[in-house]
Amino acid sequence: MNITKKLPVWRAIAWDVPAWLTYPLLAFLVSRALIFGAGLIADLMLPTDPGHWLADKDSRFVSMWAKWDSQYYVDIAAEGYWFTPKAQSNVAFFPLYPLLMRLVAPLAGDSEARAGLLISNLSFLLALMLLYALTEIELDAGAARRTVFYVSFFPTAFFFSAVYTESLFMLLGVAAMFCARKRWWLVAALLGMLASATRNVGALLWALVMWEWLRAQGWRLSQARKKETWLNLGQGLMRNWAEVFIIAIIPLGLFGYMYFLKENFERPLAFVETQAAWGRQMLGPIQSVGNSLKLILAGDMNKSWITSLWNLGAFAAFTAAVPFVWRRLGGGYAAYVLVQLIIASSAGTGSMIRYVLPLFPVFMLLGDWGRREWLDRVITPSFAVVLGAFTAVFVNWIFVA
């Protein structure tokens, strides 16, 4: 039994409008109602340590969704970048999102936080629509419906509505893949480039789009042993080399930011250097995961223990899903997920439960798996409960991820 089938009223409403619009919108509205409600209740009812930064003095609601890293985005949008070597600096945060905040701020009462909230939620809605469409292409409509709900109710899905880059990055990633799937290489490259200006891992979209281009040339990994596969690929390259060139532009967002850092701070990798100030060291995924595991096994149950637990859990679950993604959606999606997981975990598993949010292929897989009714029944309610709890925690300045 599918959750959407249980809601004939919504079905009736959505009857005459395209499904890529109705279901994502429904998922968006229901999930946002949940987090906004939970957030508001938690903000009003639960005590918060005094002295925290207030994003918008005029709006309690806006300030609710601008915590932790949001300060840096607001700061970048309002004051520009700064870099203090070996100290926490806002160069760690990529520029597209704060740039949009600055540009939209005049439309949002000159409040960067409000602009961020607007961008995040709008991006999330669009991302859901495109994700629906992409999943429908790759899988089917049922999977698409479930995917958008699963994403919307994922325990840390409140970040999609917070002043964080998660929603924008997911939008650009999904959109780039959607365009690639449609063979709109130019738009895919453009979106990929924007994604790489949103997060460093955005540059990985190049691999995903390129994989799709290879598929478009008739190349299959399973047929890599065959000579004709490579001959076809060679011919495709001769014929469409300009498309490869276009796709290669995707990391330009990252390179542009690096050049910006070099120009202003003489440190093109300042965004990497500053990570150390957050206690993130490039240990590699194995050691990082090992460290987290040790912490959990040490058994000292405290705040750090619990966050490690859910971060490691998220990492383990998404890593475990990679082979299934490979099998169900193809090597490109799987590689995209795997490399992002490796990069994210190389400096520790902290915040992993948030970093996995834009890994849409896993949610697509989950949507596919959700055709099993019992699983669907488990996933959505359990996700929703945890989402509500995490939201309450987040709005009270307790670190979630």
Add this chain to the structure above:
Amino acid sequence: MKTLTIRPTFARVRERYAALESRLERLRERLPFLPRARVLLSIAALLAVAGLLYGAFKTVLAPKETFTDFTLPYVQNFDEVNLRRWFKHEGVWTVREGTLAQTVGGEHAAHLHIPYRLLADKPYHVSVYVTLKKDTRAAGISFNAQYPDMVEEQHRVFLARPSKERLELVSGYMDEAGSFVPQAQVPLDVNTTEYRIDVFVYDKTYLVLLNGQRLIEKRPLTYSSGLIGFYALGPAMFDTLKLTAADNPNPGDMVYTSDFDQEPGGAGWVPFNGTWRIADKTMSQSDPNVFDAGIGYETSTFQNFTLRATMHHTSGVGAGVLFNMPSPYQLNGAHVLRFSDETDAIIWGYYDGQGNLVRQGYKDVKPAGNDTYMFQVFSGENSYDIYLGESLLARDVPLTSTQGHVGLVTSRSAASFSQVEVYPLFGAKNGADSQQLTPVAPKPTLIPGVSDGTVHVSPTLKAGAAVTRTGRITATVGTPAAKVTVTPKPTRKAAEAPQATVVVAGTRAGTGKRIVATATPETTGTEAGGGSGVVVATRAANATAAPAGTSSYTSEFTGKVSEQGWRANSGQWSFAEGKFVQSNAEGFDSSAVYARELFKDFSLSATFAHDEGSGAGILFNMPDKGQLAGAHMVRYSERRSNAIIWGYYDETGRFKGQGFADVEPASTTKHTIRVVSSGSKYDIYLDDKPVVSDLPLQSESGYIGLITVRSSATFESVIVDGAKAKPREAKPASDGFNDLRVLNGTWNSDGGVFRQTVPNLADYLINTGAAGSVFTAEVKITLSNTPDVGGGLVFHMADRGSKKNAYVVRLRDGGKGIWWGSTDEAGKFKGQGSATLTGASKSFALKVVVKFDRASILVNDKEIVNDVPLSRPDGWIGLLAYGGPVTFENLKISVEQ
């Protein structure tokens, strides 16, 4: 309407796109490897978007303060500064009341760097004020910090307080292992918490000044260029960081033209006393009450240069220039050329290490008024020439400091300086190749208004100068071992009154040349009471003067004033408790005359103490007991308690100054003024120390009296001794020294031969009564056969009756060698050098040539050592025997003009 408007536009775009596409297709026909036009345009569009995106980043998100190079000069105040953009590592840095504060303690050093960088090849000078708090363990600055590893790779200069009792100035750098490597540690004795640190960073070395004094010299640089930052271990406060281009390593190349006429003007000038500001395109000092109000130009030092300064007084007189200043923030060590604030004269000299003015000369000039003058100084390798306008004031005046900063000064006057120029001296060589140089200056011409072409050499005077601020810190340098005096933060405390200290005066030299005192008129403008216009000479001649040297008088201030022979002409005079008191502190020229006797060729001494103000003294050779006209006078200045003035009242009763000398402040302590009137000359002593001698008398006999001006005083005794006034022509030719004083030992004097006979090995001294700053002393010394016996000269004695604080040059070990050195405040000898003498003779011709604080030593006309630094610039001269018998013959002391 809209549709109609859009459609043609859209159509036009399509047309242009099509045209571009077809053009690209045609190009593709020629270059077949090109992709389709649509692809090319797509790539172009994509790149355009990428460019736009980058442009947006750069425009919208660029740092508010970019990390760039310093623009010098750079001044960092802490009134409005956003520390968020600074590079902070540890600590809690805040701006409090216009200062930068590091507020937390703990084990971690706090660093804060300014997000600007210095160019690699530019020497610079950074200064900052540091205030130590109770719990400060270290505070200072870092420089040449290497971005982005500013903390791990930096030079650092800071004040460290390892314990409550200890404070030291430390400089060093961080090594590759991240450990601090000290390059210099200078222990300091502390009595203040505010300091100014100056660091001059050159190509390969740096040096450090603390409160304007160099404490760390030429330490090698490990890191070049970089960032400037603040460093603190524990709470500390910082203020006004200044960064300027440092001196050219060859200061002789430097040129400076003042910018007082520009907006903003006065770059590089740092006042250290007085009220200085740019006004009406001039640099003006507007407080006419401040002594030694100075301002230094800190950006450059100069060597072998010409300095020109154009100025005029706006109130009072006393302005001039400073040059060869070791520090631009204080007077210590600087040369000065300025108008006198006492008389119509120009004075020149230098401030010694303690900030006391040591005069090298003066020249009478017409009253300065508000006229515009141009001072010119031609500073060469060893000497300088000075001009007022184009007229020579003095030539080849010895330099005590051969290079340094320039500055402006006013003393008890306000003045405006319209232009200051410094440029290299023509023909000068600088640096290591520099040669002896005579300043190239215009030929001398007489100045209009200057009385004559004679240059007078003053006795050395000490007038407490800029260092009279907030007390003094005495610091002992660890490496090298020496005594260092650190003056507290120069510009942030209100100036206190100057503290004059010691008088070193003229000479009793019988054979040497006389020293002329500061024989300039004291323009007090006071009127003699009841001036009658009677011709003084006639009245004096008609008086019944006592025979020369026969009359004596010892005061007895009991009973009625008139009964004791005293006559009060003005003021409130009375006897009280055996003393003679003048109690009216407001009156001018309150005088009392001993009316019973006239005196000629006498010694008159009066012992008194001021009750209020200063201005008490004596009158002598008064032609008329009822008025001052024609009388000579010596008294404390009522305007400066640290000066005595002398002169006479002319026939109209107007005072004519003959000179003045800076002395210790009169205060309320007891002083004795003594004059020896002999023949046509008179000498002055203060507290048994000679002040000046051989002054011309206007009247050679007359009454004696007491005087106070705007002060009240109590006179304890007045003594006239006719026997002590020996006729000058009656000086014994045999020894030439008529004021000898034996300090210890058994000395015989016979025909100019002095012999000390006590055989025990100890120092035995005799003071010759001669004193001076620039002199040559020579004597033949014959030692006995006792193995360790020695003998020599002692000079620059601070005290006539003691060997404390003097300089000693003497033969040792029966003539096997010679050593030289100084005695400390306890009289303990501290060697500075020694040499071995060869030969079996027990007779030696010892000669010392002394110029202020430098001396050369010769034995048997052979130079042993030259240019020995002396701790003092002047003092008494004596003979010293170590054991006995030691014979001194042919003693000659020539005190130079």
